[in-house]
Structures are given as C-alpha cells and as structure tokens.
Amino acid sequence: MKRGATSGGSSQAPVTALRASAYRIPTDAPEADGTFAWDATTLIVVEADAGGATGVGYTYSDACIVALIQGALAACVLNHDVLDVGAHWQRLQRQVRNLGRAGLAATAISAIDCALWDLKAKLLGVPLVGLLGALRSAVPVYGSGGFTTYTNQRLQEQFTGWVAQDGCRWVKMKIGSEPDKDPARVAAAHSAIGDAGLFVDANGAFTAKQALYYAQRFAEHHVSWFEEPVSSDDEAGLRDVREHAPPGMEIAAGEYGYTLDNFRHLLAGACVDVLQADASRCGGITGFLQAAALCDAYHVPLSAHCAPALHLHVACAAPRLRHQEWFHDHARIEAMLFDGAPRLRNGEMEPDLSRPGCGLEFRHSDAARYLIK
DSSP, X not given: OXXXXXXXXXXXXXXOEEXXXXXXXXXXXXEEOSSOEEEEEXXXXXXXXXXXXXXXXXXXXXXXXXXXXXXXXXXXXXXXXXXXXXXXXXXXXXXXXTTOSSTHXXXXXXXXXXXXXXXXXXXXXXXXXXXXXXXXXXXXXEEEEOOXXXXXXXXXXXXXXXXXXXXXXXXXXXXXXXXXXXXXXXXXXXXXXXXSEEEEEOTTOSOHHHHHHHHHHHHTTTEEEEEOSSOTTOHHHHHHHHHXXXXXXXXXXXXXOOXXXXXXXXXXXXXXXXXXXXXXXXXXXXXXXXXXXXXXXXXXXXXXOSOHHHHHHHHHHOTTEEEEEEEHHHHHHHHHHEETOOOOBTTEEOOXXXXXXXXXXXXXXXXXXXXXX
C-alpha cells in the first residue's frame, strides 16, 4: 500500500468513519468481589473504517464514553492515515489532557487504539500478531471467576471445569466480601483443583496488616498469587505485603494502570512480583506494548488482565508475558458476540493466523438486544 502524508488530513488510507456503541449484558448469576457487586457488564465497541475495511476494538467501561469517542476523540482520528497508529495515539492523549488521561478517557482511547491496530493489520492483509512480531504461538491462561456470591459447590464446579476439561494450570477466585469465610472458601477451591495453581484476588479490600494475616492463612492451602491485597493506590501497602508475604506467594497488581507512569510507579517502588496490564484500559495495544517494554526493563513478569480475545495477539508478542486472565464474564461475552473469539485448548489460547487483524468480527445482530447507546 502506498503511504500518503498525514499532515492536513491527506492520506492514501484515511480513516473515513469512527463509530461507537454501548451494550449492557446481564451476568449469568449475581457476582461480587471484595469491594464491588454487579449483575451486568457494559461493553463499548468501536469500529473504524478505512480503505474498504473495518477495524474493531472494544473496552469494558461506561456508556458515557460513547459521546467522547464520537465527538472530541473522533476528530483526532478522522482523515488521518490509519497506518500511523502511533501518531493517532499521541493526538488522542493530548486531546484528553484537560479531562484527565486516566479512567474513562483511557478506556475510550484504548478501544479506539485497538480498532486502529486491527484495521491496519486488515489493510495489510496479515494477522495482528504478524504485524507486531510473535514471541510465542499460544498464550497460557488462568481461569478467573470464583465470585464471592458463589456457593462453595459452584466455585468447585467452575474450577474443576477449567482444570479438568480445559486444561488450565491455574485458577483465580475473589475474596474479601466476608473475610472470615475466605479461608474455608480457599480450602474448598484447593480441594477441587489438584495440583493446579490457586490465585486469590481481594480487589483492594484489605489493609496491609489484614492482608498479611490472611496471606498466612491462604498459604496453608498453597495459594501462590495474591492480587491487589490492598488498593493499587497504596503503593507503600503493596510493598509492605510483598516484602512480608509467605515464601512462594507472589503479589500482583496493575489492572488499574491507565498510563505508563502508573506502571512505572509500581515497578520502581518494588510493589509487585508480577505486573498486570489491561489493553482495554491502559491505552490499547499501544499502551500494552509500552507496559510490556517497561516490564522487560525491570525484569518483572507481565500478566494480561481480562478481555482475553482483545489481548490474544498482543499477548503473543509481549516479552516476559506469563499468562492471560480468562475472566468468566468477558470470555462469555466474547464468545456470545464475536466471531473468531478464542477457545481454550490445553490451557492455552491460540490466534487463528488465517484471519487478518485481531481475527474478530462483531455480530451486530446478536448484540442488538443489549444495545443501550
């Protein structure tokens, strides 16, 4: 494809349209973690057109960002060369300077960036991982659910399915809603999964002292990963828990990293053993690759948070990536609404290299009943 100049909007492959829509999909049962409860998940889908192709990106956020995407952010993208994804990303970041780059704005930019990368790869006729440069052919996943609303029986059934049927090497459960019940819940989970690794996620429900108390209790049941034992904003607390956690128990955080500085603070402060990053929040594929490079520089493993289909190709290209979260809600939604959504095989997901871009096509007809904006 012949490249055109991007200045003044002149291009051989200009973005001609940018659309956003919001869908509210009910959960299959009430769900809760240590600090929040929900009964539906809001999916924001972004579609970008150029050169007769359409790129798809998405995020899990609030419907209010649809107006931001189709208004101020669209102006940063339309009529500019789709192949210059980095230039798009910089314009988008500058556009939200006075709004604040974190939170809702970051999720909006993330969805746009993912759509542009998908579109670029489609126009070049290659799978996205081929454009990014593959370091691995498949991505190990861990099953993630075990909500605090689940009975022990449902918890065990979910985990047994992931381990015995899907071949997952690790599973993760939510804790913190009723901490006194958590040791028994953890024991029930451990009894169901055999030799598979057991992770717990408090979603910032504890103080550092509380977290260390429960970490000792969980160690009795071979818990090897404690995610967000305290709020990710409490860097001193995270560092304290990491330094005093039982041997063999890693401390993880980073899912609320919206900017590169958020990740840098966690790494420079020695707050985590494993950094998490979420392409649907941290600036899309571009932001995720930046976080991956930072992990490489600090010699710290990286784990991709949620949205497995969105991460599949970039996870294959990210240095030091350890695994991808197979989050129950998101894996369910992606299978419901996207052609090409990955399936688990021997505890891994693998890109379909016969499909260009990220390999996903959004099924508008199936999603129509969930449309809210």
